[in-house]
Amino acid sequence: MKKIHSIYLVAFIFSVLGIIYQLLIAQALTVLSGNSIVKYSLVIGFYLFASGIGSFLVGKKSLKKIPEVLLKTELLVSLVATISIPVIYFFHIFQRYLVLTPSRQQFFILIFWLVSGVIIVAVGWLKGRELALIIGLSKEHHFKQVNIVLSLDYFGCLAGALIFYFILISQFNLFQIVAISAVANLLTVFIFVIYYFSFSNRRFLSVSVILFILTIAFAVNSATIEQYFLKKFYFRPYEINFSTVFMPNKDVPDIQIFDSPYQQISLTKISAVNPSIYIDTNDYSRDIYLLSRYSRKLFIQPDFPANYLFSLNGNIQSFSGSEELNAEYSVHVPIIANGVPERVLIIGGGNGITAREILKYDQVKEIIQVEIDPEVIRLAKENKIFKTINNDSLNDPRVHVVVDDGFAFLKVNHSRFDAVFIDVQWPYDYNLSRIFSRELFSFVKNRLEPAGFLAIVAIFSPTDTANWEILRNTLSVAGFQTIVPYFTVLEDSNAAAIEFIKKITADLANQGKLIDHQKLLKQYLLEIFLAGHIYAKVQPSVDHLAYQDFNLPLNVLNQQRFDLAFDYSYLSFNPVVESNGVKRVNSIFQPAFYVLFKH
Amino acid sequence: MIFLTAAILSFCSIIYELQLAALLASFLGNTIFRYILVVGLYLSALGIGAILANRWLKTVNESAWFLCKLEVILSLLGSSSILLLGLFYLHSSALVFLFLSYSVVILIGILSGFELPILLHLKIDKQPAILAMNYFGAVAGSLFFSLFAFPQLGLFATSFLVGAFNGLVVVILAWKLKSKFLIMAGLFIVIILLLAIFAATSWQDNFSAIFSAL
Numbered sequence: 001m002k003k004i005h006s007i008y009l010v011a012f013i014f015s016v017l018g019i020i021y022q023l024l025i026a027q028a029l030t031v032l033s034g035n036s037i038v039k040y041s042l043v044i045g046f047y048l049f050a051s052g053i054g055s056f057l058v059g060k061k062s063l064k065k066i067p068e069v070l071l072k073t074e075l076l077v078s079l080v081a082t083i084s085i086p087v088i089y090f091f092h093i094f095q096r097y098l099v100l101t102p103s104r105q106q107f108f109i110l111i112f113w114l115v116s117g118v119i120i121v122a123v124g125w126l127k128g129r130e131l132a133l134i135i136g137l138s139k140e141h142h143f144k145q146v147n148i149v150l151s152l153d154y155f156g157c158l159a160g161a162l163i164f165y166f167i168l169i170s171q172f173n174l175f176q177i178v179a180i181s182a183v184a185n186l187l188t189v190f191i192f193v194i195y196y197f198s199f200s201n202r203r204f205l206s207v208s209v210i211l212f213i214l215t216i217a218f219a220v221n222s223a224t225i226e227q228y229f230l231k232k233f234y235f236r237p238y239e240i241n242f243s244t245v246f247m248p249n250k251d252v253p254d255i256q257i258f259d260s261p262y263q264q265i266s267l268t269k270i271s272a273v274n275p276s277i278y279i280d281t282n283d284y285s286r287d288i289y290l291l292s293r294y295s296r297k298l299f300i301q302p303d304f305p306a307n308y309l310f311s312l313n314g315n316i317q318s319f320s321g322s323e324e325l326n327a328e329y330s331v332h333v334p335i336i337a338n339g340v341p342e343r344v345l346i347i348g349g350g351n352g353i354t355a356r357e358i359l360k361y362d363q364v365k366e367i368i369q370v371e372i373d374p375e376v377i378r379l380a381k382e383n384k385i386f387k388t389i390n391n392d393s394l395n396d397p398r399v400h401v402v403v404d405d406g407f408a409f410l411k412v413n414h415s416r417f418d419a420v421f422i423d424v425q426w427p428y429d430y431n432l433s434r435i436f437s438r439e440l441f442s443f444v445k446n447r448l449e450p451a452g453f454l455a456i457v458a459i460f461s462p463t464d465t466a467n468w469e470i471l472r473n474t475l476s477v478a479g480f481q482t483i484v485p486y487f488t489v490l491e492d493s494n495a496a497a498i499e500f501i502k503k504i505t506a507d508l509a510n511q512g513k514l515i516d517h518q519k520l521l522k523q524y525l526l527e528i529f530l531a532g533h534i535y536a537k538v539q540p541s542v543d544h545l546a547y548q549d550f551n552l553p554l555n556v557l558n559q560q561r562f563d564l565a566f567d568y569s570y571l572s573f574n575p576v577v578e579s580n581g582v583k584r585v586n587s588i589f590q591p592a593f594y595v596l597f598k599h
Numbered sequence: 600m601i602f603l604t605a606a607i608l609s610f611c612s613i614i615y616e617l618q619l620a621a622l623l624a625s626f627l628g629n630t631i632f633r634y635i636l637v638v639g640l641y642l643s644a645l646g647i648g649a650i651l652a653n654r655w656l657k658t659v660n661e662s663a664w665f666l667c668k669l670e671v672i673l674s675l676l677g678s679s680s681i682l683l684l685g686l687f688y689l690h691s692s693a694l695v696f697l698f699l700s701y702s703v704v705i706l707i708g709i710l711s712g713f714e715l716p717i718l719l720h721l722k723i724d725k726q727p728a729i730l731a732m733n734y735f736g737a738v739a740g741s742l743f744f745s746l747f748a749f750p751q752l753g754l755f756a757t758s759f760l761v762g763a764f765n766g767l768v769v770v771i772l773a774w775k776l777k778s779k780f781l782i783m784a785g786l787f788i789v790i791i792l793l794l795a796i797f798a799a800t801s802w803q804d805n806f807s808a809i810f811s812a813l
Contacts (some may be wrong), residue, residue, distance in 0.1 A: 443810070
């Protein structure tokens with residue numbers, strides 16, 4: 001191979017690796033802080049800026065001894081890239097510690113973003129330097145070659161982006177990808193420099209051999225490293241103490257991760273018996289004991305896998321110990337209130353829980369389930385735990401699974417449905433926001449039978465009046481004339497539940513404290529289980545149907561709770577408030593539901 | 600003035616691409632893939648544009664005139680790209696839509712690729728600073744779009760506003776070239792697009808309403 005050809009090849013490889021580093025950091029920030037569009041835009045913007053600056057600040061001295069400087073630069077690139085993801089994760093743990101500590105000033109949270117910014121700028125800076133050096137090399141041959149190097153650099157970006165998306169992210173975790181890229185980086189520069197420039201500086205060589213071994217070690221142990229950070233992400237000690245912030249969570253079972261290019265899917269087993277483990281400051285074991293006073297599930301199915309958390313990108317989708325509560329309210333309340341549908345469309349809901357509930361009605365003839373992530377569908381159909389939880393619903397002959405985006409599916413599919421369930425988590429970024437847009441709601445309205453209904457499974461809080469107003473405006477603009485919010489309201493007069501409260505407050509009572517058990521129970525119920533749901537109809541209708549017993553195997557819902565679900569006075573929620581001024585509507589052209597940065 | 604031009608141009612071109620990525624993600628789903636693909640195609644197209652610029656353009660004067668005319672086209676294409684893509688989506692089949700929309704992405708990329716080599720050519724002694732401003736514009740654009748413009752202004756108003764910025768560059772360049780016609784053309788574009796921003800909300804609304812017939 002001619003020297004100039006090897007320069008081309010190296011320029012191309014470096015550019016592929018450069019974009020992979022950027023996308024890796026963007027993906028890590030998305031998993032940790034949400035809103036992929038914001039994170040990708042910021043990372044790409046700052047990286048390009050830094051690489052621009054980096055390429056200018058290459059001094060004339062450096063250009064005189066390119067092989068040496070290039071080797072140095074690449075050693076640094078590999079080092080910084082390898083540690084980039086772990087450092088970002090470490091500072092995220094630190095950030096959560098700061099957030100949880102009330103005495104800390106809020107601006108300390110910026111440390112996480114400062115560190116992430118420094119890493120992005122460092123990688124960009126070094127990559128910019130590297131490009132300038134490669135251009136310097138090609139100039140030695142002929143000035144025209146510079147253009148070819150530059151264009152290869154640009155094409156490398158496209159190639160790297162596609163490799164990242166189609167091969168790397170769907171096969172490996174972020175730590176593995178970073179290690180693979182760093183190894184490739186070191187090998188490339190090594191072969192290039194040694195082979196073509198017979199450059200042999202002992203010190204550099206030994207440093208690079210050490211770095212090479214470290215990177216390989218990192219790659220080999222990436223599964224362990226990932227588990228450490230995942231456990232830190234999902235579990236944290238209830239006692240906030242700086243000395244334990246970075247200690248590994250040893251008593252926690254491994255978290256199962258399923259790689260998908262769409263999202264990080266995880267299944268976490270929590271030990272319900274160890275009260276020292278808490279998730280997001282919620283005590284799941286207490287909740288499940290309290291809920292078992294209202295739900296028959298664990299009495300009828302004692303073997304039900306009740307301690308699994310299903311999460312997407314770190315956002316908890318459902319907890320198997322209490323999922324029946326929201327599942328029954330979000331499916332059966334709208335069906336009882338509006339009549340049993342025959343043809344049903346579910347958008348999202350790939351875990352099969354919504355389908356499981358709908359299948360309980362014999363009158364339902366067909367369910368079309370549209371889910372974008374084939375990996376979630378595969379799990380729901382094949383994974384033992386998922387299949388037990390969803391009662392194997394997606395393999396039922398009445399269910400037809402379509403792997404497609406909900407928006408794209410609705411645009412081309414013009415068949416009619418009696419009911420449409422939107423089972424996507426409450427939108428917190430631009431991407432989810434579009435599923436709750438007036439455009440998608442308009443599609444749904446046009447696919448509904450005249451008496452059909454739309455049910456939104458995503459839950460909202462009755463205190464979140466701002467988002468409730470936007471959602472109501474959006475549904476109303478799309479042509480829905482009846483928009484009904486309702487809530488999972490469990491009665492605070494339940495004798496068994498009061499017994500439970502008495503039991504857990506026995507210590508306090510013994511100390512002579514006066515405890516209003518019913519008030520405490522109501523407070524718990526509102527804090528832990530309360531969720532708002534919405535159903536909407538095109539027809540204007542004053543009232544919903546009365547409770548009807550279909551003789552279904554329900555675990556929670558009954559007539560009393562059905563009636564309570566519409567009793568807004570219980571929650572001091574006022575659904576008829578008219579917004580004053582401009583009516584904010586959520587549209588694909590202008591998202592209204594989003595969080596830019598979450599902790 | 601040339602520094603300002605360099606910053607505005609990269610600010611505009613990155614926002615054109617980001618807003619197209621946002622709309623494509625909305626229409627077709629799979630957000631991260633759309634952004635990765637649009638950014639990848641954009642960078643490649645920038646490369647093609649840069650090569651073409653080096654091949655075609657010889658003298659400084661020629662380059663300046665070319666850039667000025669190019670910006671007229673870019674401001675018109677960029678400011679109408681959201682509307683164009685929306686119309687393609689409503690009136691064409693899935694494959695045709697893919698072809699047309701990614702063609703717009705690549706076209707804007709290639710045209711933007713001409714900018715930097717020409718600017719560098721215009722002031723050879725100030726090359727580092729021009730490049731720095733160009734990169735700075737790209738950061739500012741990505742911040743402005745993702746944190747503010749998309750959720751607060753909406754895609755329609757954003758595309759008009761950015762088109763108007765782009766028109767401002769036409770005026771600046773035409774001023775240097777002392778071309779009355781191009782000054783007038785540039786001012787005309789700026790004024791029309793600024794006026795269009797006031798109507799953007801209701802246009803966006805009407806456009807959304809068309810979806811309820813699909």
